[in-house]
Amino acid sequence: MSKKQVRHILGLSGGKDSTALAVLLHKEIPSLEYFFCDTHKELPETYEYLKRIEARLGIKIKYLEARRGFDHWLDVYGGVLPSPKMRWCTKQMKIIPLEDFVGDDEAISYIGIRADENREGYISTKPNIKPVFPFKERGLVKADIIRLLEESGIGLPDYYRWRSRSGCFFCFFQRxxxxxxxxxxxxxxxxxxxxxxxxxxxxxxxxxxxxxxxxxxxxxxxxxxxxxxxxxxxxxxxxxxxxxxxxxxxxxxxxxxxxxxxxxx
Incomplete structure (x- = not known):
């Protein structure tokens, strides 16, 4: 019995860095699987941007959904709104859907952390998901990310006029x-x-x-x-x-x- 092939996955958030990573890799890795963890609490601009990415790159993004919606989990956690100290939304609506999507398959997860950032992002605790950081490996910084987006014709999402990050419209990290x-x-x-x-x-x-x-x-x-x-x-x-x-x-x-x-x- 032949060994199952390693999967290559890239999570899109609707933000600039993961989008630029898709621009960089979509021709290099034809088997790359693109996913978006959909909380159904996103900005309209995010969904519009994801459609723009698909159209420009000729790719298909798989929308992953949590087993139950935000209101269900809010009730489970006693009505306590998610916060920096209690990020249950990330666990239930982002991490678990991702790990369900991968299952027990061996997977390489491409993560859009830049070379000028001193952070790692989410790294799965599952041993079958291996994180890779192409921007860090290639020394790419913010200016390179902007250039990739401009040259691709995708540009920046419209919400960047007034908001610095993707995520739910009620994200507690908003200023x-x-x-x-x-x-x-x-x-x-x-x-x-x-x-x-x-x-x-x-x-x-x-x-x-x-x-x-x-x-x-x-x-x-x-x-x-x-x-x-x-x-x-x-x-x-x-x-x-x-x-x-x-x-x-x-x-x-x-x-x-x-x-x-x-x-x-």
Missing amino acids: KYEWVMLAQEHPDLFAEAVKYEQEHKDGRNYTWTEGETLLELLARKNEIIAQHEKAMAREKKTAPNRLLAEVLAAVLDEDDELPCLICHL
């Missing part, structure tokens, strides 16, 4: 400015995030951002935007020729709290 802009760009999704805060059957208070509710945050909209614009102006002075998306990412990533990169690459 306050991003929450304000979510209310402006997608008021229906902001309202849904507010609803999750307010409607808890035990009457306990959970918030997406530490120290204040989304409605309290939105009441400070003008103050938050003004602070953001000052920070953007300072950052632009340091490198006037950078893309707006790069300046935005630099401003929004000033703190030390790093997201789980299975969502945000």
